[in-house]
């Protein structure tokens with residue numbers, strides 16, 4: 001049993017099955033034993049997954065080109081700041097060095113108050129703990145995590161809390177019996193926080209996920225575990241030793257953003273964003289290197305980004321319009 005598993009098992013022995021959100025919170029973010037808090041580095045070849053951000057310098061050069069365009073459109077305001085949510089290993093630091101770059105992660109960095117610039121994130125929202133639910137007997141019921149002495153297992157609990165119910169009714173198609181769902185309430189809280197601190201500028205969110213209409217494709221929900229580059233369906237095994245993700249509900253980000261003064265500018269694939277960013281100079285800045293070996297390496301990087309990740313990942317661009325919204329009654 002993993003140390004995070006021991007803690008969860010003990011909590012369940014004392015208080016009964018826990019909401020999945022609690023399980024995910026401990027598994028990923030327990031200060032000592034959580035997956036993202038342990039000493040072992042989960043990123044890269046020897047780790048469990050690659051992200052687009054690790055494909056440097058090509059990803060960095062192209063995203064910086066995209067942000068430079070936004071900077072110009074805003075009239076090049078002084079103090080232009082790029083805040084990165086879930087900055088991880090700070091892979092973007094070099095690419096964003098021409099601006100004030102503020103990396104925010106679980107125990108470092110903070111959203112600055114009233115800034116002009118961009119709130120950037122890559123695979124941040126998919127890592128936030130979610131509530132899990134099943135629609136049964138005409139209502140949403142909580143999917144909780146029980147422990148049978150040896151293994152963690154799913155258990156259906158009572159009705160979901162009102163906030164979860166509101167999320168599932170608002171951002172999904174009308175519910176169907178026996179279908180599984182996830183509700184990302186924390187993502188709404190982050191959208192609200194970001195909207196509040198962005199005085200002027202954009203929110204640029206890269207992740208994989210679905211819209212309300214596309215949610216049809218996921219009757220079994222979207223929870224996934226990752227270990228050593230293999231996707232695993234059983235997210236309850238080895239808490240703390242594997243990553244857990246939930247696809248992002250982009251309709252929720254879009255509509256919660258709109259309620260707080262962030263209007264959708266575009267929603268496209270990562271490939272579309274990268275192609276548009278590289279087009280003006282025919283990818284010269286991204287690929288340019290006198291060294292043929294390095295040039296070849298960068299071409300491979302561009303290929304991986306466009307064809308390996310480009311269609312799976314989406315980019316939501318939202319723009320702050322008008323003053324920050326009033327305190328939320330959204331959920």
Ligand SMILES: C[S@@+](CC[C@H](N)C(=O)[O-])C[C@H]1O[C@@H](n2cnc3c(N)ncnc32)[C@H](O)[C@@H]1O
Pocket residue numbers: 036051052053054085086087088089091104105106107121122123124127128
């Ligand atoms: C999948 S990683 C992505 C890291 C990086 N953006 C990349 O693409 O390589 C998700 C990151 O979000 C961070 N994160 C999760 N919850 C957070 C929170 N509440 N506040 C700040 N960062 C958080 C994690 O610590 C982790 O570094």
